[in-house]
Structures are given as C-alpha cells and as structure tokens.
Amino acid sequence: MKITIIRMLVFLASCLSIWFTLRKYKENALGLRSTVVWVVLFFAIAVSSIFPEVPDSVSPVVGMKNRMFFVLLIGILVLYALLFNVTSRLDKIERNMRRLVQDRALDNLASGSIKKEDLVNPDPAEDLRGEATRDKGAEG
Numbered sequence: 051m052k053i054t055i056i057r058m059l060v061f062l063a064s065c066l067s068i069w070f071t072l073r074k075y076k077e078n079a080l081g082l083r084s085t086v087v088w089v090v091l092f093f094a095i096a097v098s099s100i101f102p103e104v105p106d107s108v109s110p111v112v113g114m115k116n117r118m119f120f121v122l123l124i125g126i127l128v129l130y131a132l133l134f135n136v137t138s139r140l141d142k143i144e145r146n147m148r149r150l151v152q153d154r155a156l157d158n159l160a161s162g163s164i165k166k167e168d169l170v171n172p173d174p175a176e177d178l179r180g181e182a183t184r185d186k187g188a189e190g
Contacts, residue, residue, distance in 0.1 A: 057099045064096035091128065 071088045074080040109120035158164045
C-alpha cells in the first residue's frame with residue numbers, strides 16, 4: 051500500500067469534516083441524526099482513503115470489477131438517500147407551517163382580534179356569486 055498525497059489530503063479533509071460536524075452539533079446547529087449520518091460518511095471516506103483495499107475487497111462481492119465504479123455507485127446511492135431525507139423533511143416542515151398558520155388564523159378569528167368582515171374572502175361562495183352577477187350585469 052502506497053500512501054499518496056491525494057490520499058493524505060482526502061484523509062485530512064475527512065478528519066476536518068468530522069471535527070466541523072461535531073462542532074456544529076455542540077453548537078446545536080445540527081441534530082443528532084444528521085451528525086451521525088455525516089460522521090459515518092466522513093469516517094468511511096477517511097478509511098477508504100487510507101485503506102484502499104477495503105473497497106477493493108468489497109467491490110467484487112457486490113459484482114463490480116472496478117473499485118472506482120463501486121465507490122461512485124455508493125456515492126450516488128448515498129446522495130439519493132440524503133436527497134430523499136431532505137425532501138421528506140422539507141415536506142414535513144411545509145405541512146407543519148401550513149397547519150400552524152391555519153391554527154393561528156382560526157385562533158385570531160375566534161378571539162375576535164380579526165373580524166370576519168376584515169378577511170379578504172370571508173365566504174368564497176358569496177364571492178363567486180358576486181362575480182357571476184357582475185358578469186351578467188356587464189353583458190346586459
């Protein structure tokens with residue numbers, strides 16, 4: 051095994067990334083689940099950069115002859131998993147935000163701080179009937 055400059059740079063970058071991730075966790079800027087995912091990912095990169103025989107020994111088991119294709123495939127699968135996780139969380143945040151805004155609006159309406167007349171469209175059916183009568187009046 052020959053340690054090259056690129057392997058050392060990748061190893062150092064992985065170690066710095068682990069340190070940065072743990073620091074963000076201590077600052078409460080990153081959750082536990084995300085911290086574990088990133089630390090495991092950076093650790094795997096560090097191990098595979100120092101010990102390239104690990105991906106070499108695993109790639110034939112998976113059916114890949116070339117280590118580079120194996121590493122790229124794993125990288126793409128990890129990116130898809132992270133993308134799915136991010137979109138799932140974004141959808142959940144959007145649902146929670148919509149529910150919060152609706153609850154807040156209903157609370158304001160119930161408490162009397164907002165009157166039904168102050169709403170832009172207090173009764174959608176009435177608004178549609180009003181447009182229909184205006185349209186008939188404009189034609190005639």
